[in-house]
Amino acid sequence: MIDRLLPRYVASAATREEDAPAGTLFPEEEALVATSVAKRRHEFAAARACARTAMAAFGLPPAPVLRGHRGMPLWPTGFVGSMTHCDGYRAAALARAEDLRGLGVDAEPNAPLPSGVWEIVSLPSERERLLSHDELAGRRTGTEPAGSGTVHWDRLLFSAKESVFKTWFPLTRIELDFAEADIVFHRTSASATEGTLTASLLRTAPGIPPVLKGRWLVHDGIAATAVTLPA
Template identity: 50%
Template sequence: MIERIVPASVAGADLFEDPSDVELFPEEEEALAQAVDKRRREFTSARACVRRALDALGLPPVPVVPGPRGEPGWPGGVVGSITHCEGYRGAALARSSQVAAIGIDAEPNGPLPEGVLEVISLPQERVHLRELSRRDASIHWERLLFCAKETVYKAWFPLTGLWLDFEEAEVEIDPARGTFAARLLVPGPAVGGARLQGFSGRLLVENGLILTAIVVPAPGVADLPAPGVADLPLPGAKTA
C-alpha cells in the first residue's frame, strides 16, 4: 500500500502479518534485549520491510537501530521512515541525493481513545473534522488527523533534531485529492537554504487502515516523480 502514496524515487515495502524467518543483526538484537513480545514482533517485521526497501534501492541489508528518541539510524546516504500498527508494518526509504526527509505513519481506521482528540488537535482542526464527518462517516477523520500529525513529526525530526508538539502544526485534509497540508506554527527547518513553512502529504484509507506520507525533496530537486496512483480520492469523496 505505501508505494501508492510515495514518489517513484522512494522505495516502499509493507507487510500485513509478521514473518517468522527474519534474522536480525546483533546490534538489532541488542536493542531488543528488554523488549516484550509485541515490541519484538513489530521491530522484526519492520526490519524485514527495511531490508526489502534497501534492496529496491540497490543497497545491501544493514542494521537499523533506534536512536535516543527512537528514530531509526539509517546508513549514510539514506533517509527513511518506519511505521507499524495492528495488522500493518511498513518502511519507506530513499537516497539522500533525492530526498531530504520522509515521514510515514499507519493507523487503524477506528476512533481515537476518549480524550486524545482534544490533546492532539487545534480548535479550527476540530471544526474541519466535523465538516469532513458530515460528508463521509465511513472514515474516522480524527484518527486520520492523528496519523497525519505523526507523519509531520517524523518528517520534521530528521531535519531539526527537535521535538514538535501536536499544536505546533495545523493540518488540513483534502479528501478529493487524497492529500493533506501541514502549516507549521513555529519556525520551520531550512532545507537547501530555504526555510520550510510546512509540509504536504498524501493519504490512503483502505482495508481498515489509514496511511499517510510526507516526502521532502532534497536541495536542488525541484519535483519528485509522482506516486504510482496520482490524486487518488478517498472512498466517497466529492471531487467537484
Template identity: 50%
Template structure:
C-alpha cells in the same frame, strides 16, 4: 498499499503479517537483537517485521542489509546517504527509503481507522483551527475516522520534521488541512524555528497524501531534495 502514496524516487515495502522467526533476510543483527532481548513476543514480532520491510526497501536501492537501530528520540539511523521512515500498527508494518540526493525527508504513519480514544485525547491532538472541518467531514464521510487521520498526519509530520531539525514537535505545533477528494493534506508548522532542507531551501510546512484501506489509515510525506 503505501507505494501508491509515495513518489518514484522512494522505495517501500509493507507486511500485513509478522515475519519474526523466519531465517535469512529476516534475521536480526546483533545490535538489533540487543535492543529487544527482553521484549515480549508482540514487540519482538513488530520490531523484526518492520526491519525486514526496511531491508527489502533498502535492497531496492541497491544497499546491502545492515542493522537499523534507533538514534536520538528513537529516529531510525539509516545508512549514509539514505533517508527513511518506518511505521507499525496492529496488522500492518511498512518502511520507505530514498537516497538523500532525491528526497530530503520521509514521514510515514499507519493507524487503525477508528476514532481516537475518549478521555481528552482528541483535544490533545487537534487544534481549534481543525475542529470545523473535522466536524463537517465526520458528518459527510463517517466511514473515515478524521480525528485519527489528523493524528496520523501529525505523526508523519514529526517523522519528517525531526531528522531535518533535531527539534521536538508537539501535536499542537502543527495545523492540518485535509482535501477529502484528492486525499492529500497540508501541515503548517507553528514553531518559530526555521525549517531548512539539507540543500538550504526553507520549508514552512509539509504536503502529504493519505489513504484508507483494509481498516487502516495511512499517511505519507516525501520532501523532494530540490524543494
C-alpha cells in the same frame, strides 16, 4: 498500500500482521528489544524486514537499522527513510537524500481515537474543519455511517501529525508538539478515501519550509499518511 502515497523514486515495503514473517534481526538490533514483550519484538522485526527490502531496491546490502534520539531510525549514509507499525500493518520507506531531504510515513488502525486523545492532538481550527465531515460528525453523535468508506478523521489526523514529526525531527533534532502543526486534508472527490494533505508548521527551524505536503489513504481497515520534503 504505502507505495500509493509515495513518489516512484521512493522504495517501500509493507506487510500485514497475519502474514508477516518474524524477520531476522542483527545482534545490535536484538539488543534494542531484548527486554521487550513478544508483540513488540515481532513488530520491530517485521518493520526492519520491510526496511531491508526497501534497502535492497537500491542495491544496498542487508544492514542493521538502529535507533537515534526519540527512536529515530538510523539509515545508511546518503539515504532518508521512515518506518511504521500498528496492529495489522508494518511498513518502511527509503529514498536517496539527493531526492528527498525528509520522509515520514505512519499507519494506524482506521478506528476512533481513545477518549480524550482527540482534544490533545488537535487544534481548534482542525476540530472545526474535521467536524464538518459527515463521518466524524456522525461518530460523535452516535450515528456513524456504515460501510468500508468510513474515514475516522481523528485517527487520520493523528497519523498525519506522526508523519510530520518523522519528517521534521531528523532534520532539526527539535521536538514538535501536536499543537505546532495545522493539518488540512483534501479529498479527490466527495466520497474518496484518499487524497492530499498540507501541514502548516507553527514552529520554525532553519531550512525547513513553513508548509509540508503529503498524501493520505484509508484502505482495508488502515489509515496511512506520508509526508515528503523534496531535496
